[in-house]
Amino acid sequence: MLVSAILIIFFTFGCARTEKISRPFEYSGYTEPQWEGSERISEYVTMSDGTKIAVDVFLPQTYMGKGEAPDKFPVVFQYTPYHRTTMDMETGKVVTAYPQHALFLSHGYAIAIADMRGTGASFGWMIVMDPVVCDDGKEVIDWIAAQPWCDGNVGMEGGSYVGWSQIACASRKPEALKCIVPMVAGLDGFMMKPGGIYSYAFMQFWSAFTNLLNRNMLVKDFRSVPPVPPVVDEDGDGSLVDEIPVDLNENGAFFDDYPWPVDPNSPPQYSDGEARNNHYYFNATMEHIAHPDGAPGTYDPDIIWCDRRFRDEKRPGDGLTAADINFALIPGVMESEIPVYNVGGWFDPFIRNTFELYATMKGTNPSKIVARPYYHQGISPAFAGSIGLRSELGDRAEFMMALGREELRWFDRWLKGIDNGIDTEPPIIIFVMNGEGYRLENEWPLDRQALTNFYFAPENTLAKAQPGAEGMDEYTADFTHNSGWEPDADTEWIAAVNDMVGKPRPKAQIFPRNRQQMMGVAETPPFRSKQDAQCLTYETPPLDQDVEVTGHPVVHVWASSTADYGDFFFYLVDVDENGESVLATERGHRAGFATLQDNDRMIPGRPGIDVLPELPWHGFNKADYEDKVFAGGNIVEIVTDLYPTSWVFKKGHRIRVAIACADWPTFKLHPELSPLNSPDAPDNIVPTITVYRDREHLSYIELPIIPKNQE
Numbered sequence: 001m002l003v004s005a006i007l008i009i010f011f012t013f014g015c016a017r018t019e020k021i022s023r024p025f026e027y028s029g030y031t032e033p034q035w036e037g038s039e040r041i042s043e044y045v046t047m048s049d050g051t052k053i054a055v056d057v058f059l060p061q062t063y064m065g066k067g068e069a070p071d072k073f074p075v076v077f078q079y080t081p082y083h084r085t086t087m088d089m090e091t092g093k094v095v096t097a098y099p100q101h102a103l104f105l106s107h108g109y110a111i112a113i114a115d116m117r118g119t120g121a122s123f124g125w126m127i128v129m130d131p132v133v134c135d136d137g138k139e140v141i142d143w144i145a146a147q148p149w150c151d152g153n154v155g156m157e158g159g160s161y162v163g164w165s166q167i168a169c170a171s172r173k174p175e176a177l178k179c180i181v182p183m184v185a186g187l188d189g190f191m192m193k194p195g196g197i198y199s200y201a202f203m204q205f206w207s208a209f210t211n212l213l214n215r216n217m218l219v220k221d222f223r224s225v226p227p228v229p230p231v232v233d234e235d236g237d238g239s240l241v242d243e244i245p246v247d248l249n250e251n252g253a254f255f256d257d258y259p260w261p262v263d264p265n266s267p268p269q270y271s272d273g274e275a276r277n278n279h280y281y282f283n284a285t286m287e288h289i290a291h292p293d294g295a296p297g298t299y300d301p302d303i304i305w306c307d308r309r310f311r312d313e314k315r316p317g318d319g320l321t322a323a324d325i326n327f328a329l330i331p332g333v334m335e336s337e338i339p340v341y342n343v344g345g346w347f348d349p350f351i352r353n354t355f356e357l358y359a360t361m362k363g364t365n366p367s368k369i370v371a372r373p374y375y376h377q378g379i380s381p382a383f384a385g386s387i388g389l390r391s392e393l394g395d396r397a398e399f400m401m402a403l404g405r406e407e408l409r410w411f412d413r414w415l416k417g418i419d420n421g422i423d424t425e426p427p428i429i430i431f432v433m434n435g436e437g438y439r440l441e442n443e444w445p446l447d448r449q450a451l452t453n454f455y456f457a458p459e460n461t462l463a464k465a466q467p468g469a470e471g472m473d474e475y476t477a478d479f480t481h482n483s484g485w486e487p488d489a490d491t492e493w494i495a496a497v498n499d500m501v502g503k504p505r506p507k508a509q510i511f512p513r514n515r516q517q518m519m520g521v522a523e524t525p526p527f528r529s530k531q532d533a534q535c536l537t538y539e540t541p542p543l544d545q546d547v548e549v550t551g552h553p554v555v556h557v558w559a560s561s562t563a564d565y566g567d568f569f570f571y572l573v574d575v576d577e578n579g580e581s582v583l584a585t586e587r588g589h590r591a592g593f594a595t596l597q598d599n600d601r602m603i604p605g606r607p608g609i610d611v612l613p614e615l616p617w618h619g620f621n622k623a624d625y626e627d628k629v630f631a632g633g634n635i636v637e638i639v640t641d642l643y644p645t646s647w648v649f650k651k652g653h654r655i656r657v658a659i660a661c662a663d664w665p666t667f668k669l670h671p672e673l674s675p676l677n678s679p680d681a682p683d684n685i686v687p688t689i690t691v692y693r694d695r696e697h698l699s700y701i702e703l704p705i706i707p708k709n710q711e
């Protein structure tokens with residue numbers, strides 16, 4: 001009686017919250033926001049090898065719910081190399097950078113964020129994706145689970161490296177880890193060399209950014225973030241800002257101002273003029289740069305990876321290969337059976353990995369995937385509007401909060417045991433660009449896809465009919481072809497950071513915005529009209545009806561070259577009635593990796609796991625590479641998939657394939673064709689390629705076309 005009276009009151013006042021809704025991006029009625037505010041705890045957690053890891057914890061503060069306030073919480077954990085929290089240098093206030101954390105806190109979750117060793121305020125030095133990072137993660141989760149404020153349930157979330165770190169932790173099977181939400185996570189160990197070609201611009205950016213962060217620099221006018229907050233208030237005055245040593249020569253860094261190990265005669269100085277005993281912050285930061293044991297100190301990802309051309313080449317530092325630090329983690333994650341909600345972006349360079357994680361692990365781990373139309377960092381309203389994403393979702397904050405509600409549904413299900421149905425609805429959510437928008441699916445690739453070949457045909461056309469007995473096209477490489485369609489900020493700040501750490505300056509003044517350059521969000525759709533004019537192109541006549549392509553397009557191209565070596569870049573392009581062209585999807589491939597290999601080889605040691613989906617895979621080991629692949633007039637068949645997409649080519653538009661032999665400075669030029677990695681270097685070898693399109697050499701793109709009017 002009382003219950004129905006309460007319900008009547010709620011309905012009378014039109015409180016929508018009482019309605020139970022649990023579907024993609026919408027969630028209400030299963031749990032209510034019952035907490036306001038948060039309190040922060042900052043601690044060093046000591047790893048089994050003695051290294052201190054910085055952890056910040058935010059606990060829900062004021063209980064607004066009914067009954068007694070819970071004093072133990074499920075915990076959402078982020079494990080990051082990008083500073084666990086941010087410090088406002090003016091006010092000394094510490095904040096988390098993630099707006100969805102407030103949502104989780106209000107629903108009775110605690111938040112824990114740790115700096116990986118060698119980063120932030122943690123001690124030790126950074127070796128990117130080293131196994132010790134995985135082991136540390138498990139130790140931190142074990143520590144969280146043992147704290148009095150934790151109810152024993154931990155989930156993880158975050159993007160990019162913070163997505164990788166969830167796979168890393170899950171591979172070590174911590175007992176308290178109950179679910180993860182890796183977003184735009186790169187897992188293929190060759191992810192910085194998609195198709196075997198080095199991602200030059202991004203790695204220049206990322207190395208400089210890493211060097212900047214790990215030194216806790218604060219350089220005005222750089223694309224900078226503030227120093228990470230110190231963990232320990234050594235002088236006990238309630239302020240953390242004054243634990244950061246003074247930058248004596250005002251060059252944006254304190255690491256160059258004092259000897260290390262600390263010299264008692266010239267110790268670090270502090271803004272309050274007080275002495276410190278332990279210099280925690282200084283010592284932690286200096287360990288990132290050089291270790292007292294004589295260990296290598298700061299690990300520069302660009303220097304380490306740039307000249308390693310094969311997936312099985314060992315790197316200095318830990319002697320591991322690219323494969324060892326990524327797909328090698330998969331068997332452990334599968335044994336853990338931890339539920340995984342994969343979040344991908346159609347224009348993220350890791351979207352193939354996102355689908356591989358989903359498809360490979362769905363049989364062992366409760367799995368879900370959403371593919372949204374965005375870049376690594378987000379999406380601009382202009383692009384969102386052009387592909388049919390509602391304009392309010394083009395707003396970045398709302399776009400992120402919609403994802404926050406998805407995470408809350410996942411955490412409620414697996415950390416609180418709330419039966420909200422997220423694990424029984426169709427597991428796949430894709431956004432059909434230029435089409436119906438979000439759509440639920442049950443399998444990937446879609447069973448109903450009709451794989452349709454579009455053959456390269458005379459006069460730069462694409463035809464469904466197979467070609468005749470003869471046909472070929474010549475194309476001379478243009479090393480200035482650049483897939484970026486709008487300039488990013490210039491590279492001055494990278495040059496300045498590189499100067500400070502003793503590294504050469506970038507080869508280009510401007511790095512473009514595109515899929516591979518992951519920082520920043522382009523303001524306009526990915527136009528290609530200008531770039532396509534620098535390419536060899538094939539296109540259909542105007543379409544007589546809408547054509548939906550959802551899945552993994554695959555390119556087959558027979559080619560020879562005047563040079564012994566070559567790189568290829570393939571673009572699937574949508575050309576409108578006015579001839580303006582926009583990128584749908586793309587991928588590059590180094591011709592020397594010509595032979596297809598079993599994709600189960602992605603996991604080192606071949607543990608018998610079927611890596612899915614079955615896509616062309618070229619191994620990328622040294623033994624898989626054919627040097628001088630085009631020598632002696634050799635005609636080579638290149639087969640590669642493009643990044644998965646879901647794109648509707650509208651009636652009246654044309655489907656175009658554009659082929660380039662360089663994409664600079666996004667990708668490093670082929671080292672044998674441009675040893676100086678510069679489009680205008682005098683000793684460049686500029687190849688002319690011949691693309692064959694005859695009965696004996698079928699060159700085509702295979703498109704996964706989704707029939708209309710299904711149900």
Ligand SMILES: [Ca+2]
Pocket residue numbers: 233234235236237238239240241242243
């Ligand atoms: Ca202080």
Ligand SMILES: [Ca+2]
Pocket residue numbers: 247248249250251252253254255256257
């Ligand atoms: Ca200085």
Ligand SMILES: [Ca+2]
Pocket residue numbers: 599600610611612613614
């Ligand atoms: Ca397989």
